[in-house]
Amino acid sequence: MSLFFACSNANNKxxxxxxSSDSTKIVISHIDPRGLLELxxxxxxxxxxxxxxxxxxxxxxxxxxxxxxxxxxxxxLTDSNIVFVPVASFVKGRDYLVITHLNIRFxxxxxxxxxxxxxxxxxxxxxxxx
Numbered sequence: 001m002s003l004f005f006a007c008s009n010a011n012n013k014x015x016x017x018x019x020s021s022d023s024t025k026i027v028i029s030h031i032d033p034r035g036l037l038e039l040x041x042x043x044x045x046x047x048x049x050x051x052x053x054x055x056x057x058x059x060x061x062x063x064x065x066x067x068x069x070x071x072x073x074x075x076x077l078t079d080s081n082i083v084f085v086p087v088a089s090f091v092k093g094r095d096y097l098v099i100t101h102l103n104i105r106f107x108x109x110x111x112x113x114x115x116x117x118x119x120x121x122x123x124x125x126x127x128x129x130x
Contacts, residue, residue, distance in 0.1 A: 055073065
């Protein structure tokens, strides 16, 4: 598995993780161009994409009886985004946790110079409510 992270701040926009306008998919945008190019050129194809993104159904205040469990789906690469399409539709009112290793940084130039570089890789996470 390859991880795609950078020590530069060439892409200043934070990673965007949101539902599509019709809430049938999750769209990840503002991906570092170098990482996106590596994904496009990967000889492992879909397996690399599937390792980069996890979507979990999570309990919420409205429905605490739900167990946290992975959502099955297909991950697709477009020109500038990554799209997660679930096998079964997202349920209105439920919470979902998206975990990704895209755009992970050890540190920017300033952190490197000051010796404040993080030695652990923490995935980016975002809760979404359908």
